[in-house]
Amino acid sequence: MKRDSAHMSARRSAVAAAATDYRVALNQAMQSHQAGDLDTAERLYRDVLERRAGQPDAMHYLGVLCHQQGRSDEGVRLIEAALKITPKHPDAHNNLGNIHKECGRLRDAERSYRKALECGPQHYNAQNNLAVVLEAQERLEEAFEAYAKLLQQAPKFAQGYYLMGMFLRNHAQSREHVEQSVECFRTAYQLNPRNVRALESLGMSLYALHRLEEAAQVYRDWLAREPEHPVPRHMLAACGAAEAPSRAADDYVREVFDAFAESFDEQLLKNLNYRAPQVLAEALGGVLPGVVGALDILDAGCGTGLCAPWLRPYAKQLVGVDLSGGMVDKARARGGYDGLEVAELTAYLQAHPDTYDVVFSADTLVYFGELRDVLDASHAALRPGGWVAFTVEAAEGEDDSVVLSPSGRYQHTRGYVERVLASTGFSHISIRTDTLRKEGGQPVMGWVVLAQRTH
Ligand SMILES: C[S@@+](CC[C@H](N)C(=O)[O-])C[C@H]1O[C@@H](n2cnc3c(N)ncnc32)[C@H](O)[C@@H]1O
DSSP states (O other), rough: HHHHHHHHHHHHHHHHHHHHHHHHHHHHHHHHHHTTTTHHHHHHHHHHHHHHHHHHHHHHHHHHHHHTTOHHHHHHHHHHHHHSSSSTOOOHHHHHHHHHHHOOOHHHHHHHHHHHHHHTTTTTHHHHHHHHHHHHHHHHHHHHHHHHHHHHHTTOOOOHHHHHHHHHEEEEEEHHHHHHHHHHHHHHHHOOTTTTTHHHHHHHHHHHOOOHHHHHHHHHHHHHTTTTTTTHHHHHHHTTOOOOOOBOHHHHHHHHHHHHOHHHHHHHHHHHTOHHHHHHHHHHHHTTTTSSSOOEEEOOOOOOTTHHHHHGGEEEEEEEEEEEEEHHHHHHHHHHSSEEOOOOOHHHHHTTOOEEEEEEEESSSGGGGGOOOHHHHHHHHEEEEEEEEEEEEEESSSSSSSSEOOOSSSSEEEEHHHHHHTTTTTTEEEEEEEEEEEEETEEEEEEEEEEOOOO
């Protein structure tokens, strides 16, 4: 009897020690995960699961981690398994929703966010995400209600005001909506002064309302606080209050697109009606009939990799280049490229003479005012017979000119594009107009351009 109770108590201590061990390992795993050391975190989560099969937190967070590493299907399986054990876990439903959303399965994402809200009605991240996926499905009234509910639930949540401001401006049906967006961006910035995107958006809304002097003042004040910040420097020039550079500075491009890449939600929103990759690829397809899997193609300014699926069928080698490391990371996770490089485009092209059959650039040369250098470098990077294909925003008028518009992007006249292409030695120049995306509810017209290096 005595021996039995000693045995039981030893067993109990061993069980207690194992339980403490797995909790310690789980904590360490979560710390490594938060610090971005994904390999260590994965090893520790798996260690926990070996000691304690089916431990739901370890499965849930390992699922999130798998998705971050591009193994989204495994991530979904793990979180679903965790939810079988703890079905009322709002964070797990929310994270499952995030994976679906980022994989483009908006209906599944919506279902997960609704479940998260059933389990935790005050879960404002889930409410925020629900609004985002409703907007992405163009269910605008429901999305508006969801954003309004979010602001009611979380009146100090800066990001909520920012997203509501974006919603109001992107889907504005009247001037009043744009005016309301101004208030939302001001509040978002007051609540979180580190949210410089709110300031940038504030300037854009003021511009949309033709209150250009007020927009310039926002950037002047910002520059006075942060004299080295590339965004107000660029945007002040875009408002006409400083001299425009010949192309957007490298630090401006990095700042804007690294931030953009971080925020997949907004990316999803902004991609609504974004057609440049498709329109440009279809135009290119018209001059490359029957060429399947045979070409060396550069996706010049590849961003998050949206062009890859359109280019892949033609490519033997598909290489993406972009200045923003954040965008390149997203492109890598999306897949489809044989190589990806973080580099400035003109310099990259100059370093690769006679290398490509196609230089393809969707919505990137809008960050270049003067096109001469980049087109010279494209010509040299192409093999004889190769094609450059790009889109730029259309400036009105018959003259030969470039403007940096208050949106921060350059606009080129057709005459300008034609002259520079011809003077760079390209032939078979084709320039046609198309809608590239919508901004503030209005179509943005662009030039869809093809030209060939013949010798
Ligand atoms: C609007 S995104 C378009 C991305 C992609 N082509 C697409 O259609 O989804 C513009 C991209 O151009 C890149 N970019 C702008 N200026 C650049 C430069 N000088 N060199 C390399 N990349 C540049 C930005 O980092 C950004 O990823």
